[in-house]
Amino acid sequence: MAYSTYGRHITMDLREVAFEKLNDVRFLKEVMYEAAAQCGATVVGESFVQFSPQGVTGVLVLSESHLSIHTYPEEGFAAIDCYTCGYTVDPAVACDYLKAALGGRVVGYRALRRGSGAIEDLTTLHLAAANN
């Protein structure tokens, strides 16, 4: 059986997130699992690491690819990426949920299309399609 290699890969950077949230591995694990559930992804593996003196990295391996977060509590900064293969699971849903759960401000956001030739910005592709 063959699966579609089409996928969407979103990278999202947040600032002004509360230190306490970004340094709480239990809280972050909970919201990461909920983000995966919200977009209908299936979690098949995980790795969470608490850094010293602060900071957390968490990765969920999904049937559809992965969801990761890297935090810098002292900077109020979180770098998130969600990559999902196929057309069903939308990584934007997971990112939107994490933004709402963490708070703060989105300072960087890129959505890329993968697995269909060159890696392209989805916004560019949507614009091109809208203008056709």
Next chain:
Amino acid sequence: MAYSTYGRHITMDLREVAFEKLNDVRFLKEVMYEAAAQCGATVVGESFVQFSPQGVTGVLVLSESHLSIHTYPEEGFAAIDCYTCGYTVDPAVACDYLKAALGGRVVGYRALRRGSGAIEDLTTLHLAAANN
């Protein structure tokens, strides 16, 4: 102590990679660890999953962020991403190593700058700097 939030995030798609390599979780784990070592990253966590009937996802959590691979052996396709924070560890070194170890052809490659405001293409930034 504060750490720099500056980071580089490379996404790389490969085609025409041998089925056997892409479906061999032991081989993939070995080359992923070696890729991390080649670029001087420190591995602090891992999650590898073998899918049925084929396909592997592997993620290494690094002190510097993460390195992941998702394979579609039946399509000869591998989607890799390597995100490293700070200026020392260059994710391009890990990607180059994986390209050499896996073989195949690079069909998609994007290098993004994160943690310094908007998420920008590094090639665009390099071009702008070269033209200044």
